[in-house]
Amino acid sequence: MTTFQVSTELMKNQKAAQVLSDQSEFDALQTSDGNALFFGIGDTGILYVTQEQQSVTTGWTPVDLTSELSALLPGLTVSAKTFAVSQASSTGDIVVAQVVHTAEDGQDRLFVLTGLSYAPDAPWLASSMNRTWVPRAYDDAANPLDPVTLSYVRLESSQDTQLVPYLVAGVLAPQTSYVSNYLVSLDPGVTTGVWQEYVTAENYTQLLGMALGMPQSSLVFGLYELYTLSGNTSLTFTPSGSLYGPGPVVVTKLDPPGGASAIAVLPVDAQGHTNLYVAAEGSINLFAPAQQTNTGTSVAVITDALVTGVDLVEVNVVGDLVTLWARNSDGTVFYSRCTVEGQADPAAWSAPIPIGQGADQVASSLNLVTGASSLFLHTSGENLQQLAQDPVTTQWSSRPLLLPPLATDDVYEAYTFTTHINVLDASSMPAAASPVTITATSPVAVYLNDVYTTLTDAAPLTVAATDVGTVTIVQETQTIGAVCYAIVADDGTTATINPMTGPLATLSGVTTGTDLDVTVTDELGNTAPLVPAGVTPAQQDAVAQCVQQFSQVAQSLPSDGSVTSAAAYRPSALTARGGGGAFGLSFADADVQFITEVGDVTGAIEAFAGDVLRWIEGVVDDVVKFVVQVADDVAHFFVTLGDDIYHFILTCVSDVMRGVQFVFQKIGVAFDKLVQWLGFIFSWNDILRTHAVIRTFFNCYITYSIDNLETYKAGLITLCTTLQDTINTWAGLPQPSQSLGGEVAAAGSPPGQSSPAANWGTHQLHSNASGATTTASTDEPDVSGFAAVFEDILAAIDRERDDIHAAYTAIKTQIVDQLATLSVETIMERLFAIIADLVVESLENIVIAVIDVLAAVVQGVLSTLDATIDIPVLSWMYKKFAHAPLSFMDLACLITAIPATVIYKIAHGTAPFPDDATTTALIDAPDFATIRTILAQPAAEPANAAVRATLSGSVDPAGALVAPALGSAGDRWKFSANVLALAASFGVSTFSAIKIYYPTNAVASIGNALCYIPYCSPDFGIASAQTWDQIMNEAITGISIVKALVDISLFTFVKGGQNGAFLTFWSEASPFVEYVISTAWMVPTIWALSHNTSVQTIVSVAANVSFNATGIVGIAAVFDPESISKGIFTGVVVATILAYGVGIFASSFLPDDTTSRWPPGTNQGPGPGVSASVSPV
Incomplete structure (x- = not known):
């Protein structure tokens, strides 16, 4: 049965994105699914339609509507000057009118698009090939102009071009600076007489507003104009023509209410008759179609002190709901609402409520699907915001328009409710790519696994968990209130998620x-x-x-x-x-x-x-x-x-x-x-201090491993003489019946495992790794003198290929595929049967033989560890707080230092490495021997007997895991190392997946090698090895680290291309070396049970079996390159990586004592005292 581990934090979060810049003018329409189409001209002189899109990373996709016009105007530089858009209320069809200016001849030109579909996948939104701009060249022969200067174009927001097939354009007379109105045909079939001068009532001093519409008394559409002349305000309607042929038209002069300052219209019937709204001083007045006469009167439908100096009015309708938006003289944006039938009734309108202050640009709408209000608002000095009202709770949310990033430093940061969900299978292992269905209590825009999505209650959304079995939901907020979710697994398991639970508990x-x-x-x-x-x-x-x-x-x-x-x-x-x-x-x-x-x-x-x-x-x-x-x-x-x-x-x-x-x-x-x-605030001083400790530790351990390769070689040669006899004694080891999945499931969730803060780094890595870049490179190493060695190793591989293939197949089918449910006893039995005769010979002929090669070439790749990596969000954050560029080594340390610090503080209430002398000594340590000395020091205040009893994990009476009490720096490191391994397992799985598909990706190759170091950190012996299994474990750990570093060079290998001697050799030998290392590593892993059969050790052993299984199944790429799909292979590799990470982390919280849970008669070992890692320390 599926299990959900859920945790939410109110915290800052970051997104790789650029914020839409200020626009000189903008307007907004919608697609049929209620998502916005935002039209705007920015400082680049280009008209963009920016489409709100589900299931894209940032949520908004900009489409350039200007540059393509250059093809119609060869040799001229085109820039957008102004535009107008409309959307027919009956069909949703869209019209776009764009005025462009060409600098070379000083001309303004008008182009239009008509009959555009409002479907979210409409072809015109996808490609310029699907847009046919119709030029509307100025053609009034009676009034020739050169150059043509256009002051504005006007379409009504809900204009139906079947009823009103024109737009209004203002043409500036260069000699008089007088603007004449023209009716411009939108019909592409009209090629002559496109521009017709529209002579209106009279000249004016100031135009306050204009709108296209039709009174009940008119037989044709026309133009309403509100203007001042000689200190007087006038409101007129001029019809566009006469049904009875050429001749003067009859202008209707309406009686404007006192202080009239803005107008808007709203169609009321299929014939195109319109209500006319007029903003006056203290009221919004309505002229119903029948009252739009010379003697007609208006009704003050909204009366409020807010209505003063209004310069903008917009009226929207969806279904039976009408909203009226206005902006007054101090920039306050307010609205009121009523039903369609109640427009003429003052009692039907709601009291106007301000929603924004200090606005200089506004565009409003009603969502076509939910009927909720939406508002684009710009305030001087702030980013353009989209305000959306929740149709269920009526709460307002605000967010900028986020576009795809153009640079690594394009990062948007905001407060969020971030929810992290671990989806676990019946074995309590991450359920990679498992489908889940998510709903929200009301419509809410979120980033779900870093992809923009709108969650609703009406339309459950089914998504797949990531390949590490996680779902992350980021809900931007400017308040401590949030929308809640429900999640359902495909087996029916459900969970209700209230992001406000934490703040509510505090309050x-x-x-x-x-x-x-x-x-x-x-x-x-x-x-x-x-x-x-x-x-x-x-x-x-x-x-x-x-x-x-x-x-x-x-x-x-x-x-x-x-x-x-x-x-x-x-x-x-x-x-x-x-x-x-x-x-x-x-x-x-x-x-x-x-x-x-x-x-x-x-x-x-x-x-x-x-x-x-x-x-x-x-x-x-x-x-x-x-x-x-x-x-x-x-x-x-x-x-x-x-x-x-x-x-x-x-x-x-x-x-x-x-x-x-x-x-x-x-x-x-x-x-x-x-x-x-x-909520939660990252303590970056603590994180960077942990990062510095880890960085020193890793650098020293790498040097230590390289310097001791010859020692490792000698040790393994000695061990091989007795290793076969040791393996044969496995049958006498304790054989506990517990499985990894069973133990982890019984233990429950360790504190912090699902914390969004602890998982922040790995979430950002998973989301942004594919966008990372680097200039790191490696050179083909000089391996002259190794030709005979290469031949011997490849010959040994060729001799043992069939045996290795058979062993791989058996381990894959009999162990790996059932790893989470097999008992340790069964794993031991099956491993013994499979590898008993193979491991020693392969270790001697392949791994020991290759050590000299590793020593010769590893120095050539070390420079890549400090090479800079540009990865969205993570590089920006590191530079912000560390004031330095991010290197690959820094990346590995950062994504592990974050959870190590966060989880340690959750478990222990303090940072793992406080700002003290011991931490400073660790950061400044010149070598691994010094680190060992520091970590071997006892706690400053030795724990008494009662405290010593808590130095391993435990389970409280309620069944929750309790972290061990840690005194010394060594204890803190051991606990932290298991957390590092968990975090690194996400990094290794992310980069491994990329490598499988893109083997020549430098970022993936270097990143994988660097994450492998913290991945192995529980095996770093911080005390000198004494027993044979400790010696073997340390040797294989060191060799494995060096081998991972040497593998970096493979990103330069070109399959079927010209490669140097080493790359040719290593591309074939590497997977076999990895296989043999992983198989041999099983020996000290299993032997840990001879020391201790505590719950902690059993889970640790099972987790390390998973670790080794990863290297074993990796050889599938050699044996089954065609029969196994990359998807399946990736899934198997990721599953074993995560099984190790989850298991080794959980072991930190489990009791390190033998218990009566083992079957009677089981050899329970000597008792407590062994580290949770394989290597006793």
Whole structure:
């Protein structure tokens, strides 16, 4: 049965992307699935349509609509000047009109695209080959112009070109600077008389607005114009022509309301008649089609103080819902809504609510699928934002438009709710590529495994876990509220995921003001109090009481984040209840006081929770008080702004969290401080210190291994004389019946394994490795004098090829394919039967013989370890905090230092390598001998008997794993090494998968070799080897590290090409050497059971069997290059890598003592005292 390990953090996260830059003008349409089509001209002079797309990395794909026009204007430099777009409300068809300027002749030219499909996969969006621009050359012979200068083009947002087959263009007369309107035909079949001068009512001093539409009294469409002339404001409608032939048209002069400043239209019927909205001073007025006459009157449908100096009005409709957006003189963007039928009824419109402040550009729409409002908004000095309203909770979210990166340093950073899910199979091993179905309680845009996706409740999304069995969901946020998820495995296993669980747990612990006396720390280690100094203890108490009450309300709402049904609002009933069930805060007289009285809320203005909560976050100082009244299990929220009271109902946990955030904002606690308190902040000083320790350790161990190759060779030669007899004694070893999967499943999830923070580095590696680049290279080594050695080794391989093939097949089918479920006893029995006669001879003839070759060539690849790698996000982050470029060695150390630090701090509450003298000594260690000396030192304060009893892992009464208490630097390293191995297993699996498909990829080859070092770190003997199995383990570990480094050179091997002597030899010998090393490594691995049969050792042994199995199955590429697909091969390799990583990590938390769980009569060994790694230390 599938198991989900789930963890969510409120934390910063990063994405390889560039943010869409400022646009000189923009507009937005939609595809049929409700995703946006954003049209804009940036500083490059190119009109782009940027399509919001599901299942692409950044979520937005820009399409250049300008450069292709150069083919129609040879020899001229083309730049976009202005544009207009429309989308027919009846069909969804799109029209694009683009004005381009050519510098060489100073001309403006108009091109149009018509009849474009709004399907998300419409061909015109995919390629310029599918776009046929129609030139609309200026052709008014009666008024020739040279050059032609166009001031604007105008289409209505929902214009149906079947009814209105024209656009309006403003042509500038160069002598007078007067702009004349022209009707320009959109019909490609019209080739003459395309431009017709559109003579309107009169000249004007200032044009305030224009719109295409049709009153009920008109038989043809025409142009509404709002303008000033001689200090007077006029509103006119000029028809586009007459049904009765040429001649003057009759202009309708409407009576504009006082202070009229902007207009907008909305079609109301199939004939194209339009409602005309006019923004006046203090009101939005409506001229219904029948009232658009010389004597007609308008109705003030929206009256509010917000409506002052309005310069933009947009009206949208989807289904039965109408929304009206406006921007006033101080840049406040507000909206109101009503039904289609209620447009002429002031009582039908909702109270206008501000959604944005300081906006200089706006484009609005209603989602064609959900009916929710969407808004593109730009504020001076900030990035363009897309604001979207949740159609279920009504909460607003905001995000920039992210485009594919152009450089490694193109990184977008934001606060997020990041959810990491480990999908485990019945054996508690990662279920690679397993399908899962995910839904959300309401529509939400997320990055799912680094791919842009919109999750909904209505359309469950089935995706595959990664090849390491993970699912990562990143939900950007500017609040402590979130949308929740549900995940279902293909066997029906389900899990509900509430990203707010962690913050809720912290908030629920707040009962008094002193609970807010918290010190928070930023990512650079700087500390500050959560609550500003100016907040008094009494005010802190008031806030704490309010938070406690909010927590209780949250507990009464659905825990899965869904919306509860709300009772009808009855103001009189609520007022009569007095103080019962009420709580809130008053901010009168610059104070913060806890209150329990609702007061008189008669006449409270009804609004959406999301609208009001977003509004008050922007005008926090204007809030006089708020109070929550719980009645009939419904939480009513009243907030007083000025003289007005607004009311909504807290229907979900996210509403409550937004309310809590406002409370903290009101007392000066910024959002980043809330994240530092309620979420997770990387401690980069601790991480970089761990990184430095690891880097020194690895560099010293590499040097140590290379320097001791001759010693390893001599040791193995000696061991081979008795190794066969040792293998024959396996039958007498303890034979515990537990399996790796069974033990890991019984143990449960070690702390931190599914932490998004701990998995951040490997997630970024998995997402960005394919985009990494490097200039690293290696030269063909000088191997003169080794020709005879090459021949001898290849001859030995050829002699043993059949035996090796048979052994590989047996190990693959009898052990590897069943690895997670086999008991250690069965693994031992089968291994003995397979390798007993082969391992010694292969070790002598192949591995020992190749050691001299490794020693001769390894120096030639060492320079690649410090070569720079440019990998999205990771290189940027390392440079940001380490102030240095990222090398391959740094990469391996970084992606392991992060989880080592995070998990260690989760388990032990402190960094693994604190800023002290011991850590400094480790960082500055000149060689591995020095490191051994440092790590061998006992703890500064020797543990007493009670503490010593906790130096191995344990299981608490509830069944949860408990980390061991660690005293010395050596203990801390051993624990950290197992965490490094887990993290490195993700790195090795990522790079191994790339290598299988792209063997000449330098990044994959070098990255794989470097990640292999921490992958092996539990086998680094930090005490000198004494017994034969320790000597063998150390020798094979060192040889394996050197062999992995030498394998880097293979990325320059060209199959079937011209290769040097060494590459030719090594490309054939390497997989066989790896196979023999891995097979021989089984011997000290299994022999660990002679020392100890604790749960910890059994899991460690089984995990290391998986480690060795990876090298064994790798030879499949030699024996079955055609019959085994790359996909299957990758799956097997990744599975064995991860089985090792998960198992060796879990062993850190398991008891290191023999238990009565083993069958009666089993030889249980001498007892505790052996490290979780194979090498006793």
